[in-house]
Amino acid sequence: MADAVARNAAQLTEASSSDQLPTRASSDDTTLGYPSAGRAWFAVAMLTGLYIFSYIDRTVLTLLVGPIRQDLQISDTEVSLLHGFAFALFYTFLGLPFGRLTDRHHRIGIISIGIFVWSVMTAISGFARSFWQLFLARVGVGVGEAALSPAAYSIITDYFPPDKRSRALSTYVLGSYLGMSLAYLIGGGLVAMLESAPQWHVPFVGQLEGWRIAFLVVGLPGLLLAPLVWTVREPRRRGTLRHDGAAVKSVPLSELLGYLRLHWKTYSAHFLGFGLLCLLINGMALWTPTFLIRVHGWSVGQAGAAYGLMIGIFGGSGVVAGGWVSDYLQRRGQRGACFITAAVGSALSLLPTIAMPIVPDSRLMLMLMAPALFFGGIPFGLAVSALQQISPNQMRGQVSAMYQFFNNLLGIGCGPLIVALVTDYVFQDEKALGYSMAIVGGASALIATVVLAVGIRPYVVSLKLAESWKREGD
Secondary structure (H helix, E strand, O other), rough: OOHHHHHHHHHHHHHHHOOHHHHHOOOOOOOOOOOOOHHHHHHHHHHHHHHHHHHHHHHHHHHHHHHHHHHHHHOHHHHHHHHHHHHHHHHHHHHHHHHHHHOOOOOHHHHHHHHHHHHHHHHOOOOOOOOHHHHHHHHHHHHHHHHHHHHHHHHHHHHHHHHHHHHHHHHHHHHHHHHHHHHHHHHHHHHHHOOOOOEEEEEOOOEEEEHHHHHHHHHHOHHHHHHHHHOOOOOOOOOOEEOOOEOOOOOOHHHHHOOOOHHHHHHHHHHHHHHHHHHHHHHHHHHHHHHHHHHOOOOOOHHHHHHHHHHHHEEEEEEEEHHHHHHHHHHOOOOHHHHHHHHHHHHEEEEEHHHHHOOOOHHHHHHHHHHHHHHHHHHHHHHHHHHHHHHHHHHHHHHHHHHHHHHHHHHHHHHHHHHHHHHHHHHOOOOHHHHHHHHHHHHHHHHHHHHHHHHHHHHHHHHHHHHHHOOOOO
């Protein structure tokens, strides 16, 4: 066995040409079984619930634009900075150090601190008296939420064997769709109720406007979730790199970069392909309600309720279906299942994504929205699963943070903006929003499909190399 380990180490060293990666020796990973299915799925349910809450907290601002602008006397540009830049910039860049902490320290503790921070900062948003106060509060929300997903991905991966990880991770990613759905459905009703009275009396605080109460209502419950997350047990780390049979606690940055260079084709295809799909989803998510109001003449309530239900039902079911299909293919020996299933889902979403915003009939538009959301949702759980399959345990948090970095830059940063730029500067007509959505969405889905298809073969190679230092069954 020592000779086999040495050969694997030599193979990886030669391939990377510069950095010698720690090798993983056979140890007790096969003698210690995985946690029970009940405990594992409890962890998934708890982490998914936290993800839902995080999405509600980050999204509630979009429902409060009117009263915030009026009370703080800020412009549309400043509102857009609060919604996107303040949150996404710090969420994106702080994900990288949080990823490194995830690979080295207690993951449940990191999540608990993150919940506390984003919940407190969401509640503090309700006391902002100026643009900059609210901007800093939104930065705090981004800082807290940056701690969640890298740790959650790593925890779920250690709870499940390889042939069940895609469905588990897809269930967690489902939380983003359910969070957006609930933000539109419940958030809209909450805002309407709070707007029924101009002022609300809060004990020990005094009179507050309705939009301020909304931040308190969605933020404060998180303080109860911070200790509740400790009901999830910190799982034993699996797929760890080792030196001479002993687990390596952390990996130097040089070895992480060496591993990424070794698998650069896979990671490039992954970050670009799934990043383009994130651009598609975020561009559609922001502009679809406005499209329904502006082009089809729907009310705000109708647009929010319809899109909230559609994205929750069809987008969410697509995420779950992708995980199950990928696990099924993997059990049947299809090594590239994650990339194959994602590429097929992206390809099937292409036509309905293009047609949905340009058909004139509202009923046909809704019929096309369903498959666009379903097939467009299939890849997202698989993006996470693919990374966990090929990344050593001591690198998973950092690699996941890099994935989020590209997703947020392309998705939150570019998706809504590119749609707006096409509308304003190409068509120069706000009624042409549907055509802008069709062009941007169609181009994103097409390029993503090609990139993911090209990435199948490098992914299989990376998976085989990863399995060379993993024991069967780990």
